[in-house]
Amino acid sequence: MGIGIGRGAMIQLFHVFKEYPGEGAALSDVSIHVRKGEFVFVTGPSGAGKSTLLKLVFCAEPATSGQLLVFGKNVSKLRSSAVPYLRRNIGVVFQDFKLLPDRTVSENVAFPLEVRGLQTRDVRRKVVGMLRSVGLDHKLAKFPLALSGGEQQRVAVARALVNDPALLLADEPTGNLDPDRTLEVMDLLEGANARGTTVVVATHDRSLLARYTKRVIALETGKVVSDGDSIRRAAP
Amino acid sequence: MFRPAYFVARALDALRRGPFVTLVAVGTIFVAVFVTGLFAAALGGAARLLSAWGGEVQISVYLAPGTDPALARAAAERIAHGLAVEVVSSEEALRRLKVSLGEQASVLDGVGEKVLPASVEVRAPGISLEAAKALAASLEAVPGAEQVDFGNAWLERLELFLRRARSTGLVLFTVLSLATAVLVANTLRLAVYARRDEIEIMKLVGATDAFVSAPFLIEGLVQGLAGAALAVGALLGTQAALLPRLRAAVVLAERVTRADLLPTPLLLGLLAGGAVLGLGASALSLGRFLRKI
Numbered sequence: 001m002g003i004g005i006g007r008g009a010m011i012q013l014f015h016v017f018k019e020y021p022g023e024g025a026a027l028s029d030v031s032i033h034v035r036k037g038e039f040v041f042v043t044g045p046s047g048a049g050k051s052t053l054l055k056l057v058f059c060a061e062p063a064t065s066g067q068l069l070v071f072g073k074n075v076s077k078l079r080s081s082a083v084p085y086l087r088r089n090i091g092v093v094f095q096d097f098k099l100l101p102d103r104t105v106s107e108n109v110a111f112p113l114e115v116r117g118l119q120t121r122d123v124r125r126k127v128v129g130m131l132r133s134v135g136l137d138h139k140l141a142k143f144p145l146a147l148s149g150g151e152q153q154r155v156a157v158a159r160a161l162v163n164d165p166a167l168l169l170a171d172e173p174t175g176n177l178d179p180d181r182t183l184e185v186m187d188l189l190e191g192a193n194a195r196g197t198t199v200v201v202a203t204h205d206r207s208l209l210a211r212y213t214k215r216v217i218a219l220e221t222g223k224v225v226s227d228g229d230s231i232r233r234a235a236p
Numbered sequence: 237m238f239r240p241a242y243f244v245a246r247a248l249d250a251l252r253r254g255p256f257v258t259l260v261a262v263g264t265i266f267v268a269v270f271v272t273g274l275f276a277a278a279l280g281g282a283a284r285l286l287s288a289w290g291g292e293v294q295i296s297v298y299l300a301p302g303t304d305p306a307l308a309r310a311a312a313e314r315i316a317h318g319l320a321v322e323v324v325s326s327e328e329a330l331r332r333l334k335v336s337l338g339e340q341a342s343v344l345d346g347v348g349e350k351v352l353p354a355s356v357e358v359r360a361p362g363i364s365l366e367a368a369k370a371l372a373a374s375l376e377a378v379p380g381a382e383q384v385d386f387g388n389a390w391l392e393r394l395e396l397f398l399r400r401a402r403s404t405g406l407v408l409f410t411v412l413s414l415a416t417a418v419l420v421a422n423t424l425r426l427a428v429y430a431r432r433d434e435i436e437i438m439k440l441v442g443a444t445d446a447f448v449s450a451p452f453l454i455e456g457l458v459q460g461l462a463g464a465a466l467a468v469g470a471l472l473g474t475q476a477a478l479l480p481r482l483r484a485a486v487v488l489a490e491r492v493t494r495a496d497l498l499p500t501p502l503l504l505g506l507l508a509g510g511a512v513l514g515l516g517a518s519a520l521s522l523g524r525f526l527r528k529i
Contacts, residue, residue, distance in 0.1 A: 088442035
């Protein structure tokens with residue numbers, strides 16, 4: 001997995017605030033810990049701060065105040081030149097897939113491997129293996145727009161997992177999918193978690209929380225309002 | 237891991253995927269390098285014409301009537317040491333004038349043989365204006381010298397013109413370079429912007445700035461070199477088409493060669509300039525963009 005990660009905390013937030021100029025606080029005094037190997041849902045209504053939380057974790061944005069540790073490293077003290085190496089251990093999946101439409105499925109999935117400098121032969125082998133695991137090895141030469149939404153999201157999951165990351169962040173990964181395709185993608189995320197990857201899924205889909213027995217962190221207006229398992233949350 | 241072949245392949249692939257932006261960038265650099273080269277060639281040609289004129293320099297010291305030509309010649313030889321000195325008598329001067337007038341020589345019929353002053357003529361090949369001025373001033377000391385002439389009025393006008401052309405050229409070149417740099421940077425910024433999703437995803441999966449930048453810089457270099465190479469080709473073509481006409485129109489231009497107008501160091505400089513322009517504009521536009529992501 002590349003980075004030296006011991007047992008214990010994968011993500012730690014201590015009194016984290018995030019404010020955007022003129023928009024107020026997106027996160028307010030958030031303190032949470034995610035342990036290695038956990039599968040966590042982050043939920044809440046639109047604007048609750050779910051996406052912001054994920055952005056802070058993969059260093060797309062800095063926290064306004066507070067401490068955030070990822071893999072035990074304080075990201076606010078990371079040099080900008082060190083951020084890419086941290087990200088190589090984090091897979092990210094978005095609601096809108098973020099696939100390049102003018103690149104084939106295999107080229108899209110190959111990106112993280114090329115960035116790491118793998119030889120072409122190894123890239124090819126890993127990409128084919130990864131696409132096989134998400135059931136799309138027969139579509140590796142297709143372009144994303146030739147695929148269904150569910151297939152595109154599976155390609156995005158394949159790209160996020162091809163590096164065998166220690167941490168997978170998914171921001172509304174099923175937001176654009178119908179129920180059947182939602183289950184396919186969730187199965188892939190569960191599979192990755194079963195193989196040891198820590199998974200954090202931001203979603204406002206309550207049916208997912210009811211279906212999967214996982215830890216759920218609920219946010220409202222940037223604050224943590226509850227932190228527990230989904231069975232208890234789903235119960236009346 | 238640094239893999240030049242990988243980055244070159246990605247750069248060439250990007251050029252192929254975005255032919256319009258590539259053409260605009262190459263075209264912009266082509267115009268910049270071509271105009272610069274054209275101006276440099278014009279200045280080079282003018283300088284060569286000036287030095288060709290210098291090859292014809294002849295300073296005439298007109299003598300007062302009754303001056304001893306031998307004495308004047310000896311003095312001129314002392315002053316213009318090592319240069320060809322010739323005494324032209326009044327009769328010889330008149331004969332030369334008649335020859336130069338050709339069929340109109342009859343207008344001189346009845347004119348006395350002593351009507352033109354005798355002179356001492358000094359030939360000074362390849363001399364500069366300043367040296368010609370200094371020599372002419374020294375030759376005023378020749379015994380019996382009434383007037384010293386070396387065609388200074390026209391030479392001074394030419395030198396003044398060249399001086400002004402160089403100053404204007406420098407200003408034009410500076411303005412043109414800045415405008416071109418801005419134009420090329422904006423064109424390449426468009427190219428970068430068109431691929432913002434690719435850059436964002438590359439950074440998302442852990443690409444360093446160097447990894448993201450390398451293909452763009454190679455693209456800028458290739459576009460710069462391509463634009464400059466086309467401009468150099470066009471300059472050589474223009475020179476090949478126009479030089480024979482210039483030679484036919486201006487006698488002094490017979491000695492002007494390709495090396496005077498477009499010397500090899502200039503052509504190499506233009507190629508290097510185009511490459512630097514492409515590379516610099518690419519780095520500038522990319523740097524601004526990377527800081528935003």
